[in-house]
Amino acid sequence: MPDSTDTPKTLHILNKAPDHSRFALCLAAQADGDTLLLIEDAVIALLDQQISLPMGTHALQADAQARGVGSTAEKHVDYAGFVALTEEHTRIINW
Template identity: 55%
Template structure:
């Protein structure tokens, strides 16, 4: 079953690492709040289907990565509504 993981923790928080470790290859990852900082660290490998909240990127002056889909709050609603299962880290 495909799972949507929503993480709001900064990459230096232990729970961010635990979230990445728990991901299956087919899972989706949504970065919110301080988790978007991960996009500025090329050393952090994200799953192929990864998303980031536009407002949180903008608030931190970050542009994201070409491989990341940047979404707004309505996009987050659609992602969560379509998910079979959601884990909020």
């Protein structure tokens, strides 16, 4: 169980559109040093004027491309990058 004084960084994998109730919960759960990866329906949040995403939010390239969400300032990752992220984090939440 993680020690509270040294909480491990969490990878948050989010696949819900911004209007899904879990989207806001996920954003609220972001802690310093955590990583947010948007996949599937969640990538449209990159275009959502009403949503402010944490700095350095990642999005899965294939899902962004499928939905015509062009490259923005955010970091796009391919599937290998997705796997690498899961390896770099000891804690993962699939929202």
